[in-house]
Amino acid sequence: MTGRLREGPPRPVRHSAVLGISARTDYAVRAMLALADARAASAEHLTSELLARRQSLPHKFLESVLLELRVAGLVTSRRGPRGGYVLARPAAEISLGDVFRAVDGPLAEVRGLRPQDTAYEGVAEHLPAVWVAVRSSLSEVLDGTSLQDLLDGDLPPHVASLVDSSERAGG
Amino acid sequence: MTGRLREGPPRPVRHSAVLGISARTDYAVRAMLALADARAASAEHLTSELLARRQSLPHKFLESVLLELRVAGLVTSRRGPRGGYVLARPAAEISLGDVFRAVDGPLAEVRGLRPQDTAYEGVAEHLPAVWVAVRSSLSEVLDGTSLQDLLDGDLPPHVASLVDSSERAGG
């Protein structure tokens, strides 16, 4: 009874994805790239408003992201007229890992714990090693790529080869 | 002024972490390991109840995880007395990536999109390459490690070396 035929394709669509890059993180990286690009041209401060327009980001939301980037010491800010934001260091000295950690906390967590702090009984005994490896592989990409690399489109060799291997595998 | 010193350590504790392994995923892997171990010993089915007890997991919650593993074709189930769950394939032919995808969907997503489907304007132009690389590095670890590897504590070379490099780096 209750004839539960589902007609349309309602699509449960469970998307959590182990590795989920949020809008917040995405925006942070793009804002940092815009700042890196601007820094190459002049020493001017960029306002959050302008930054938002250049990358089509929601202005007020971006403001809160910039706040976190400042607290993390990746950008410096100035209030008032001619105020705005500047990169705190050269773009070659800021990695994607720095940006990620500023807005997302630690790169990897297992149920709220750092990978190396996990512990299991019995048959799952060797699991922590995998968690650590996963974090480490992430770090090799994110900590190995700087904002400057991204501006130049010139990724480190091991990162570029990961892109290639993915293309060969077909996605 | 307005003396807004916060006395206690309220701990903002923003833990989202780019790569967050949820309880659900953790449980799924541990249940699969328990099944892999049992399969080595006999051809019996394991009940969800017993599985839960062996790895100290919440029983009813685990049931819903097992359902997803069955839908994904990683385990088969039997109802009634002497029912329960068995691995659908040998433990050496089931990777952690298989388990992750069964309960978490695609390994990596950027704002709900597959890494290779992202697109950016201007200064962020090369970002998709990084997203793809990140997904690929994750895949190399998770798709390269089987349940059997974990039971044996004998991880593939490139995974083991990631663990080592992490220890050298101090976490």
Next chain:
DNA sequence: CACGAACCCTATGGGGTTAGTAGGAATTGC
């Protein structure tokens, strides 16, 4: 053919995070 063991399924709920908006207080260059 009943009985009971076990899976199967849906509903529910509390707590948390995410994405985003709004409004104003604080600061600072001019």
Next chain:
DNA sequence: GCAATTCCTACTAACCCCATAGGGTTCGTG
């Protein structure tokens, strides 16, 4: 002092995560 701009707090609506409850359904077994 004025205006620009950051800084901060509060708020909302939607969604996800973990978990529990209560059955319905299937199927070996005696």
